[in-house]
Amino acid sequence: MSIHLETDCVIAGGGPAGLMLGLLLARAGVDVVVVEKHADFLRDFRGDTIHPSTQNILDELGLLDDFHARPHADTDRVTLSWRGTEITLADFTRLPGRTRVLSFMPQWDFLDLLADAADRHPNFLLIRSTKIERVIRSGDRIVGVAGTGTDGDVEIRARLVVGADGRDSTLREAAGVDPIVIATSMDVLWFRLPKTPGDRHPFVQAGDGLLITIDRGDFFQVAHVIGAGTWAGDDRLSRMKERVARISPPVSDAVDALVLEDVHLLRVRLERLRRWYTDGLLFIGDAAHAMSPAGGVGINLAIQDAVAAARLLAPILVRGETPRPSDLRRVQRRRSWPTRVTQFVQRRIQGPLLSTGSRRMPVPLRLLGRFGVLSRATGRLVGLGVRPERVGVESLRRGQSVARRTGTRSTGLGQMSRRSASSSEMP
Numbered sequence: 482m483s484i485h486l487e488t489d490c491v492i493a494g495g496g497p498a499g500l501m502l503g504l505l506l507a508r509a510g511v512d513v514v515v516v517e518k519h520a521d522f523l524r525d526f527r528g529d530t531i532h533p534s535t536q537n538i539l540d541e542l543g544l545l546d547d548f549h550a551r552p553h554a555d556t557d558r559v560t561l562s563w564r565g566t567e568i569t570l571a572d573f574t575r576l577p578g579r580t581r582v583l584s585f586m587p588q589w590d591f592l593d594l595l596a597d598a599a600d601r602h603p604n605f606l607l608i609r610s611t612k613i614e615r616v617i618r619s620g621d622r623i624v625g626v627a628g629t630g631t632d633g634d635v636e637i638r639a640r641l642v643v644g645a646d647g648r649d650s651t652l653r654e655a656a657g658v659d660p661i662v663i664a665t666s667m668d669v670l671w672f673r674l675p676k677t678p679g680d681r682h683p684f685v686q687a688g689d690g691l692l693i694t695i696d697r698g699d700f701f702q703v704a705h706v707i708g709a710g711t712w713a714g715d716d717r718l719s720r721m722k723e724r725v726a727r728i729s730p731p732v733s734d735a736v737d738a739l740v741l742e743d744v745h746l747l748r749v750r751l752e753r754l755r756r757w758y759t760d761g762l763l764f765i766g767d768a769a770h771a772m773s774p775a776g777g778v779g780i781n782l783a784i785q786d787a788v789a790a791a792r793l794l795a796p797i798l799v800r801g802e803t804p805r806p807s808d809l810r811r812v813q814r815r816r817s818w819p820t821r822v823t824q825f826v827q828r829r830i831q832g833p834l835l836s837t838g839s840r841r842m843p844v845p846l847r848l849l850g851r852f853g854v855l856s857r858a859t860g861r862l863v864g865l866g867v868r869p870e871r872v873g874v875e876s877l878r879r880g881q882s883v884a885r886r887t888g889t890r891s892t893g894l895g896q897m898s899r900r901s902a903s904s905s906e907m908p
């Protein structure tokens with residue numbers, strides 16, 4: 482059974498960028514289909530940090546209470562323990578706005594929140610278990626996407642195609658767009674450690690590489706940040722165990738029990754597209770700019786791209802018009818500067834964070850520890866980002882009333898189930 486749809490906007494990828502854009506467009510009255518290759522949002526290899534700027538956006542959308550009702554933990558500062566000495570890396574206590582905490586929420590819960598909110602709009606559809614494989618062209622213009630779901634071929638045509646399919650974007654390849662690769666000096670080892678009641682570990686520990694420990698309730702998800710390319714050689718596991726024991730002696734017994742298969746290597750990539758759009762197609766989030774985990778700001782940037790894209794493009798789509806390349810360029814113009822600045826800062830902080838060998842704390846960390854004003858400045862940079870975005874709920878509502886007045890709706894979604902569906906559930 483194959484599926485053919487026609488809609489206003491089709492988004493490849495139901496990550497933070499794709500779901501937030503889907504939600505905002507649907508709120509504005511635009512028909513939108515989000516296609517996600519996985520059946521659910523469960524995955525380990527994702528960040529869990531929801532920053533104040535993202536929470537401010539949820540607040541604007543009336544979703545902050547729902548966010549607070551889901552499993553999460555808050556902190557008003559990020560501290561780093563350097564061989565036992567604690568310093569504040571980022572202090573959020575003086576941020577402007579209502580939210581002055583960074584929250585840790587498993588990404589699947591956060592994505593569920595966005596999907597549930599979007600699902601309340603009849604013009605939103607999430608198709609799961611469907612992988613987008615190619616773009617559909619009409620002359621030079623991209624007019625849709627095609628892929629495979631559990632029950633066969635899927636073809637969706639739209640006035641706007643958005644690639645929000647992450648750092649290994651299939652759409653980027655299908656459209657023939659190559660990113661600029663920026664050198665990065667880190668890789669991440671990812672593993673789980675058992676947790677017994679009462680166990681607590683500092684969130685960030687440093688001294689010989691970094692150890693980031695995320696409390697997931699019944700286990701710890703650990704990211705061990707190491708120098709790029711150093712996970713090599715037959716003795717790599719024993720070297721890792723020695724390093725971790727130096728950074729955090731309390732976890733060394735649990736780490737000793739790990740075998741090679743328990744440790745997953747994630748190569749960190751720092752990339753960005755020179756041009757985030759072609760005629761008919763826009764990239765946002767990691768598909769436009771893969772971020773390093775340094776500072777844990779990738780979700781934030783992805784969400785802010787989505788907010789900017791919705792604010793600039795929803796009014797056009799809702800009038801029944803097709804966004805021109807110059808409209809898509811406005812999204813890139815708005816978001817590329819904060820991306821470049823953030824990537825520049827990520828590159829600069831990788832060295833001090835990774836510094837190995839020396840027993841002395843690197844100078845930037847010592848300065849942060851000594852001057853509170855610096856940790857408040859990093860709190861602002863990490864917590865709000867370089868260019869925070871606002872939804873401008875009023876402008877999106879105005880879009881809704883234009884849609885009602887002009888009746889500019891495409892036909893595809895009217896025949897579809899309102900609920901998120903896997904392709905097998907669809908007619």
Ligand SMILES: Cc1cc2nc3c(=O)[nH]c(=O)nc-3n(C[C@H](O)[C@H](O)[C@H](O)COP(=O)(O)OP(=O)(O)OC[C@H]3O[C@@H](n4cnc5c(N)ncnc54)[C@H](O)[C@@H]3O)c2cc1C
Nearest residue numbers: 494496497498518528613646647766767777778779780783
């Ligand atoms: C180890 C690591 C740790 C990180 N930690 C943090 C952190 O703590 N905080 C933080 O803010 N950021 C963190 N990040 C970065 C963050 O995860 C990303 O920047 C963010 O998830 C980007 O969101 P996105 O929506 O653009 O892409 P993604 O989250 O990658 O979402 C893309 C979605 O598209 C789907 N998809 C892919 N291809 C297709 C296809 N062909 N068809 C259909 N669907 C497809 C994927 O399944 C996925 O759901 C980390 C990154 C790494 C690598």
